[in-house]
Amino acid sequence: MIKSTSAKRSWRPFAGAAIIISVAAIAGQSVLASLNATAFNTTAQNINAGTLKLDLANSGNGFGASISNIVPGDVVNRYVTLTNSGTLNGIGLTLKTSQTGTASLITDGTGGVTTKALKLTVTSCSVAWNTSTGACTGTTATELNSTVIGSLTSATPLTNGTMSSSAVKYLQMKIELPDQNETTINGALPSNTVQGGAVDVTYTFDLAQRVATITNS
Amino acid sequence: MKRIFALVLAIATFTSLPASAGQSARAVKSSSTSTATWAVSAIGQSQIITYQPYSLTWVVTSGVAYDYFALRNIGSVPISNFFVAINKIRLSGNSNPNEIFFERCVGGIWSVSTNQCSGTVALIASASDASFVFSGINLSIGGEISMRARTQASNRNNFSTTLTTYVSRQDIRGQQVTNS
Numbered sequence: 001m002i003k004s005t006s007a008k009r010s011w012r013p014f015a016g017a018a019i020i021i022s023v024a025a026i027a028g029q030s031v032l033a034s035l036n037a038t039a040f041n042t043t044a045q046n047i048n049a050g051t052l053k054l055d056l057a058n059s060g061n062g063f064g065a066s067i068s069n070i071v072p073g074d075v076v077n078r079y080v081t082l083t084n085s086g087t088l089n090g091i092g093l094t095l096k097t098s099q100t101g102t103a104s105l106i107t108d109g110t111g112g113v114t115t116k117a118l119k120l121t122v123t124s125c126s127v128a129w130n131t132s133t134g135a136c137t138g139t140t141a142t143e144l145n146s147t148v149i150g151s152l153t154s155a156t157p158l159t160n161g162t163m164s165s166s167a168v169k170y171l172q173m174k175i176e177l178p179d180q181n182e183t184t185i186n187g188a189l190p191s192n193t194v195q196g197g198a199v200d201v202t203y204t205f206d207l208a209q210r211v212a213t214i215t216n217s
Numbered sequence: 218m219k220r221i222f223a224l225v226l227a228i229a230t231f232t233s234l235p236a237s238a239g240q241s242a243r244a245v246k247s248s249s250t251s252t253a254t255w256a257v258s259a260i261g262q263s264q265i266i267t268y269q270p271y272s273l274t275w276v277v278t279s280g281v282a283y284d285y286f287a288l289r290n291i292g293s294v295p296i297s298n299f300f301v302a303i304n305k306i307r308l309s310g311n312s313n314p315n316e317i318f319f320e321r322c323v324g325g326i327w328s329v330s331t332n333q334c335s336g337t338v339a340l341i342a343s344a345s346d347a348s349f350v351f352s353g354i355n356l357s358i359g360g361e362i363s364m365r366a367r368t369q370a371s372n373r374n375n376f377s378t379t380l381t382t383y384v385s386r387q388d389i390r391g392q393q394v395t396n397s
Contacts, residue, residue, distance in 0.1 A: 056244030061397040063248040069293055071253045073392025078248070086242060105252065118250060134396035175250060179392060183385040187258035187291050188268035196293075198251040209240040 050088035054163075054207045057081045059170070060131030063203065072116075072194065073179035079131045080171050082205060084163040090207035091162050093169075094155035095122065095144060097204070102197030105177075107150035113192045116178035118199065121146045122158065123172045134172070143171065149199070155206055163207055173203075255292040255389045257299045257356070257382045259364075262329070266291060270379040273317075273366055274308070277375075282368045285327055287361040288351075288382065294390060295360075298352040300383040303342065308375040317378055318343045318367045327365055334365075 058064045059079040067076045084090050097120070099106050109115035126138035143158040163169065182190055189195050259271030262285050273284045290296050305317065318340060325336025341364070342349035356362065366378065 050240075052240045052242040054242035054244040056246055058246075063246040065397070066249040066251070068249075068251045069253045070250065071255075071294060071389060071392070072386055075392070075394040076250075077394070077396045079396075080246070082244065084242070088240070090242065102252075105250070131396060134394075177252060179386075181386045183383055184254070184256040184292070186268050186270055186382055187256040187266055189254060189256065194252055195254040196252060198249060200247060200249050202245060202247040205244045207242045212239065 050209075051086040052088045052090055052207065052209050053084065053086035054090070054205060055081075055083040055085050056203075056205060057083070059129065063173075067175060070177050072177050072181075075174060075176045077134050078173045078175065079129045080173060081128070082163070082169040082171060084165055084167045084207060087165050089162070089164045089210040090167075091210055092206075092208040093158045093161035093163055094206045095152065095158060095203065096155045096206075097149055097152040097201050099149060099199050099201045101199035102194075104192060104194050105149075105197045105199045108148055109192055114180070115192050115194050116180050117194075118149045119146045119176045119178060120144065120149050120152065121174040121176070123174065124160065125170045125172065128170050129172055136170075136172075143169075146174075146176070149175075149201060155204075161207075253292065253294045253389075255294055255296060255384045255386070256290070257296060257384050258289055258291050259286055259301070259380045259382055260289055261286045270304075270381045273378045273380075275368060275376055275378065277368050283329075283332055284366040285329055286364050286366070286380075288356075288364060289361045290356045290358055292384070292389075293358060295358060296356040296384060296388055297354060297390070298350065298388040299356075300348060300350050300388075301342075302348045302381040302383065303346060304379045304381070306377050306379070308377055316343070316345060316369055318369075319349060320365045320367060322363050322365070327363055332365075 057080065059081050062078055062080045067078075070076065082093075104113075104115040105118050108117050121142070122144035124141050124143050125136035126140075127136070129136055141160055143160060144156065147156070160169075177194065180194065182193055182195060184190065184195070258266045258268065260266060261271065266289075271286060273286075275282055275284075288299075288301070303317070303319075319342040320334075321339045321341050322334035323337045323339045325334050327334055341351075351362065354362075
């Protein structure tokens with residue numbers, strides 16, 4: 001058997017291609033095996049969020065005891081203590097009330113009706129109030145001017161609305177039934193009257209977090 | 218232009234996020250407040266409170282007629298003063314209504330059967346008085362002043378007498394300031 005020369009040479013292109021592919025593969029492997037470097041902190045970075053907590057405590061009777069049988073002109077001072085017990089500073093302290101009960105004690109009369117509703121004034125003292133005498137031995141500040149109780153249904157800013165973490169506000173809540181005259185005839189109360197009324201008031205204090213900050217350090 | 222608008226919108230959205238996402242803290246408490254009443258009612262014997270003027274109807278043909286009633290504090294605070302208006306109305310005939318005397322039994326009680334006072338009789342109003350006033354008293358809650366109305370001996374016409382009580386804000390205690 002004698003093979004022709006041309007037949008012998010027909011495999012050579014395939015052999016050449018195989019050699020080239022092999023060389024390329026070997027070269028490629030050398031690239032994938034290049035060096036890598038990693039860096040990390042050996043102690044995990046601690047990140048924690050602050051807290052914002054507002055505590056409301058009675059001082060003396062505070063809101064814990066009902067106010068009963070008041071007559072026009074009466075003033076009842078109750079005392080509460082607000083504390084920012086969170087770790088964040090707070091701003092924008094507000095107060096709002098919701099109330100149910102006798103309408104004439106919630107809003108002033110209109111359209112010829114002259115009844116005058118309950119009013120609330122809030123005053124702060126830099127130290128704790130004497131809840132028996134109403135004396136403040138520190139500095140007082142008016143936080144909320146005398147306001148009809150029914151006008152406080154939306155959040156109303158208090159004058160000094162900033163409360164740093166751990167800050168305490170000693171508040172006097174002055175509830176007043178404005179002086180007004182009513183005459184009762186034959187034992188029957190007038191049609192529009194503040195007499196014999198009752199109101200349940202819920203006081204809500206809100207404190208917002210301090211403004212968010214960006215720090216570089 | 219659209220790109221600028223989109224950029225402004227994006228900035229506004231992202232800058233408003235921190236405020237709406239901020240923390241807030243809330244503290245809530247409730248309390249109740251109630252008000253007093255001040256009222257006096259004239260109440261006849263064995264009657265209930267009607268909240269109407271107290272009416273006495275006389276049919277006097279001879280002798281003296283009596284009517285016993287009480288002025289009761291039906292409010293929730295003591296009363297210092299109150300006013301009673303007297304209205305006399307002729308029901309028939311032509312003569313004027315008879316004169317009425319209003320008396321109080323001080324320090325005792327009236328005996329309806331004998332028409333006697335165990336204490337001292339005090340004349341509160343007489344003849345043609347149109348009203349009488351109690352002042353400087355301390356009528357406690359639920360307290361009563363025991364009263365008697367008396368006619369003169371007469372045979373005059375039928376007539377009625379009505380009493381209307383008035384208690385105003387000034388007739389009770391003054392304003393108070395309390396701290397607690």
